[in-house]
Amino acid sequence: MSEIRCRIAPSPSGFLHIGTAKMALFNWLFARSQGGVFVLRLEDTDAERTEEAYVEAMCAGFQWLGIEWDEGPPFGDVPEKGAYGPYRQSQRRDLHRAEALRLLDEEKAYRCFCTKEELDAERERAAAEKRPYRYSGKCRHLTPEEVAAKGDAPWTLRFRVSEGETVIEDLVQGPVRFNNREYDDFIILKPNGDPIFHLAVVVDDGLMNISHVIRGDDHLTNAARHVMLFNALGYALPKFAHLPMVLDETGKKYSKRLHGANVLDWRDEGYLPETLINYVVMLGWTSEEEGREFFTLEDLKRLFTLDRLNKSPARFDRKKLDWLNGQHLRRLTVEDFCDRVLPFMNAEGLDTTAKPREWLLRMAAICQEKVPTLKHITAYTDFFFRDVDTYDEKAAGKFFRQPDSEKWLETAVRVMEEAPAWTHDALKEGFDRAVEELQTKLGNLVNSTRLALTGKPVGPGLFELAELLGRDEALARMAKALAFVRA
RNA sequence: GUCCCCAUCGUCUAGUCUGGUCCAGGACACCGCCCUUUCACGGCGGCGACAGGGGUUCAAAUCCCCUUGGGGACGCCA
Numbered sequence: 001m002s003e004i005r006c007r008i009a010p011s012p013s014g015f016l017h018i019g020t021a022k023m024a025l026f027n028w029l030f031a032r033s034q035g036g037v038f039v040l041r042l043e044d045t046d047a048e049r050t051e052e053a054y055v056e057a058m059c060a061g062f063q064w065l066g067i068e069w070d071e072g073p074p075f076g077d078v079p080e081k082g083a084y085g086p087y088r089q090s091q092r093r094d095l096h097r098a099e100a101l102r103l104l105d106e107e108k109a110y111r112c113f114c115t116k117e118e119l120d121a122e123r124e125r126a127a128a129e130k131r132p133y134r135y136s137g138k139c140r141h142l143t144p145e146e147v148a149a150k151g152d153a154p155w156t157l158r159f160r161v162s163e164g165e166t167v168i169e170d171l172v173q174g175p176v177r178f179n180n181r182e183y184d185d186f187i188i189l190k191p192n193g194d195p196i197f198h199l200a201v202v203v204d205d206g207l208m209n210i211s212h213v214i215r216g217d218d219h220l221t222n223a224a225r226h227v228m229l230f231n232a233l234g235y236a237l238p239k240f241a242h243l244p245m246v247l248d249e250t251g252k253k254y255s256k257r258l259h260g261a262n263v264l265d266w267r268d269e270g271y272l273p274e275t276l277i278n279y280v281v282m283l284g285w286t287s288e289e290e291g292r293e294f295f296t297l298e299d300l301k302r303l304f305t306l307d308r309l310n311k312s313p314a315r316f317d318r319k320k321l322d323w324l325n326g327q328h329l330r331r332l333t334v335e336d337f338c339d340r341v342l343p344f345m346n347a348e349g350l351d352t353t354a355k356p357r358e359w360l361l362r363m364a365a366i367c368q369e370k371v372p373t374l375k376h377i378t379a380y381t382d383f384f385f386r387d388v389d390t391y392d393e394k395a396a397g398k399f400f401r402q403p404d405s406e407k408w409l410e411t412a413v414r415v416m417e418e419a420p421a422w423t424h425d426a427l428k429e430g431f432d433r434a435v436e437e438l439q440t441k442l443g444n445l446v447n448s449t450r451l452a453l454t455g456k457p458v459g460p461g462l463f464e465l466a467e468l469l470g471r472d473e474a475l476a477r478m479a480k481a482l483a484f485v486r487a
Numbered sequence: 488g489u490c491c492c493c494a495u496c497g498u499c500u501a502g503u504c505u506g507g508u509c510c511a512g513g514a515c516a517c518c519g520c521c522c523u524u525u526c527a528c529g530g531c532g533g534c535g536a537c538a539g540g541g542g543u544u545c546a547a548a549u550c551c552c553c554u555u556g557g558g559g560a561c562g563c564c565a
Contacts, residue, residue: 011565046564089565116563123562132489132561156563173492174504182490182561190563197565221491221560244493244558251557282499282514290501291513310500313558317498320515330528370527380526395525431524446524458526 004036005211008069009089009201012042013049015262016061018254018316019216019246022280026243027214028067029281029304039208040072042088045200050090061263065273066297084208089200096195099203099233100157100188108232109188111147111155112139135184157189159199159229166224171241172309173217178224186225198225206235217242241306243284244313251315260316270344270375272332275325282324283314294327326372338364341377348378350385362468366460380459384469388455388477391484395457399448400485404440408448409485411438413478422471424463431463452481 006027010020031038040062044050059075062068071082086092103109119135126133140160161183168176188199195203205213205226213223220242230237248254254261266276278295286308287295295303329337338361345352352360367380391400399405415430435442446462453474459465466474 009565013565043565049564112563119563127488130488134561154563176491178491184561187563192563194563196563201565216559217492218559224491242492247558249498253558286500293499293514312493314499317515320499323515326528372527428524441524443524450525456525460526462524 002211003209004031004034005039005209006031006036006214007039007041007205007208007210009041009043009204009215010058011046011049012044012051012054012058013046014054014256015057015264017256017261018263018280020058021061021065021067021263021276022246022284023215023243024062024067025065025277025280026241026284026304026309027212028069029300030212030214030306031070032301033304036211037070038067039082039084039210040069040087041204041208042073042090043197043200044088044090045093045194045197057264064264064267065277089204092200092204093194095207096200096203097189097193100195100199103159103188103232104157106232107160109157109159110140110142110185111150112158112185112187113142113150113153113155114138115154135186137185140185154191156187156191158185159188159225159232161185161228166227168220168223168227168240168242170220170223171212171239171306172311173220173242176220176223178221180224180228182221183225183228188229198222198229202226202229202233202235205238206230206233209236210238212241213238214241214243216245218245241309243309244311246280246283247313247315249315249317254316260318266321268375270373270377271321271325272328272340272374274328275321278328279321279324282320283316284310286310293324322372329371329374330369332368334361334365334368337368341367341374344374344377345381348382350378350382352385359468362464366464366468370460379456383454383456383459388453388480391451391455391481392457395447395451398457399444399451400481402444404444405448405485406482407438408440408444409452409478409482412445412449412452413475413482416466416471416475416478422467424467427463427466448481449478453477 008020008024008027010016010024028038030036040059042055044055055075069081071084071087072080073085073087074080080087100109104111114135122136123133135158139158161180164180166178166180168178170176186196186198188196190196204210223240223242227237246254248258259265263276267273274296277297277300278293281295281300281304282293285304287303288305288308289303332340341364342352342360355363363381363384367377371377371380399408402408411434412431415434416427419426419430431442431445434445438445447457450459450462450465451457453462453466453469469477
C-alpha cells in the first residue's frame with residue numbers, strides 16, 4: 001500500500017477563506033488519521049493576483065488553527081520542508097512546461113494559433129445563438145507544414161480530448177460520469193509558456209505523489225479534465241473526494257466580502273481556534289458516535305473517517321458557533337483561559353501588568369463560566385481597572401431610584417465595614433443576615449451594591465468580585481454611590 | 488442555455504447504501520418552567536421536518552422516474 005499524501009493548494013490571492021480552511025482541515029485530518037502526509041502548495045501562478053502579504057495572511061490562518069503542514073514552502077522562520085519541492089507553483093514552471101511539451105511530442109496536445117480575439121468572438125457568437133460554447137477545433141488537425149508556415153506566430157498548447165466518457169470515482173459523491181463531448185480541447189499552456197491551472201495541478205499532484213485529492217465540489221467538473229490529464233501524462237490516478245462548499249447564513253456561497261469569511265476575523269472576535277476547528281468539521285462531517293458534537297483536535301485526529309463526510313452543503317450558523325465557543329471556553333484550564341484573555345484586555349487598554357498572577361487567575365476563574373467569547377472579558381472586568389463614574393441607566397432606575405435605595409446601600413456599607421474578614425464567605429454571611437433584618441430580597445442588596453461597585457447590571461458574582469476589588473476600593477465606591485443616590 | 492452535484496425540524500444533522508425496530512432521534516435557535524445575587528451555566532418540558540408528484544413493494548424518509556428548488560462548472564483565473 002502506498003503512502004497517503006494529501007494537500008491543500010490555495011492560491012494566495014487574499015486571506016485564508018473559511019471554505020479553504022474547511023478543505024485544509026479535512027485533508028489534514030485524513031492525513032493525520034491515516035498516518036499520512038499533509039502538504040501545503042501555493043498556487044501562485046497568477047502573478048497579478050498574488051502578493052506576499054497574502055501568503056503571510058494565509059499561512060498565519062493555518063497556524064492559528066493549528067493546521068501544520070509536513071511539507072510546504074518556507075514561511076517566516078520555517079524553512080521549506082519536504083522532498084517534493086519547490087512548493088510554490090510559480091517555481092515549478094519549467095516542470096509544467098516540460099510535461100506539456102511531452103504531451104505535444106506524443107501528439108496528445110497540439111499547438112493552437114487562434115488569437116484571443118478570435119476565440120472571444122466565437123464565444124460571443126455561441127452565446128448569441130444560445131448554444132454552449134466549445135472550441136471549434138480549428139487548429140486540431142494542422143499538418144506539420146501548416147504549423148511550420150505559421151513561423152513564430154504566438155501559440156497556445158491545447159490538450160486533445162478524445163471521444164468517450166470520463167468517470168470520476170468520487171469517494172464522497174460516488175461515481176460521476178461525464179461525456180467527453182462536454183469538454184473541448186482545453187488550453188494547457190499560455191503563449192508565454194505559463195501553464196494553465198489544470199495542467200499545473202495535475203503535474204504537481206502527479207509529481208508530488210498525491211494519493212488523495214480532497215477539495216471543493218466546485219472542482220467536480222474540472223476533475224474530468226484532470227483525470228484525462230493524469231492518464232495522458234501517465235501518472236497514477238489519485239482518489240478524489242469533492243466536498244460541498246461553505247454557505248453563508250442566507251444559503252449563498254460564503255462571499256469573501258462577508259465578515260467571517262476570513263478565519264482570522266473569528267480570532268479577533270474572541271473565538272478559540274478549537275471552536276473553529278470543531279465548528280467547521282461539524283459543517284461537513286458527523287461522528288460515528290451519534291449525537292456527539294464536541295470534539296478537540298486530538299479527538300478528530302483519532303475519529304475522522306472519509307465515509308462520514310456529508311454530500312450536501314451547510315450554512316454557517318453564528319448562533320451555534322457561539323454556543324460551541326462557550327463549550328470550549330469552559331473546558332480550558334483557568335491558566336489557559338487567563339493567558340488567552342489577557343491580550344484582549346490589554347488591547348482594550350486595561351493594564352494588567354500591575355496585578356499579580358495569582359490575582360489574575362482568580363479574576364479569570366470568576367469570568368470563565370460567563371463570557372461567550374474572549375473578547376467579552378473586557379465588559380466583565382474593566383471596572384477592576386477603571387474608576388466607576390457612570391451607572392447603567394436602566395439598572396440605576398431599578399436599584400438607585402427606589403424608595404429604599406439609600407437604605408440598601410447603607411446596609412451594605414455597614415455589612416462590609418463589619419465583616420470579620422474581606423472574603424466571599426464572610427460577605428455573603430453578612431448580606432444574608434442583613435436580608436433577614438431588613439425583610440427585603442437579597443437581590444435588592446446585591447444588585448444595588450453591584451451597581452455601586454461596577455456601574456453595571458451584569459458581571460461576575462458580587463462577593464467574588466468584591467473580594468478581588470479589595471476592601472478599601474469597595475468602600476470608596478460605595479461612598480461614591482451613596483452620594484449619587486442621595487443627590 | 489448545456490452538463491454536473493445536492494434536497495429530513497428555522498439552522499446543523501442521525502436514519503438512506505443493507506426498505507419494516509421512525510406517526511422520524513439529537514444539537515443550536517426560539518418559547519415556557521426550575522436553579523439562582525445579576526449575567527451566564529445547568530436541569531426539565533414545548534414548538535418544529537422526510538420539497539411535490541408518480542411508480543416498485545405486503546411495507547418507502549429509505550429503491551426508480553419526473554417536476555420543483557438550491558448550488559457548481561462551462562476563461563490564454565485558480
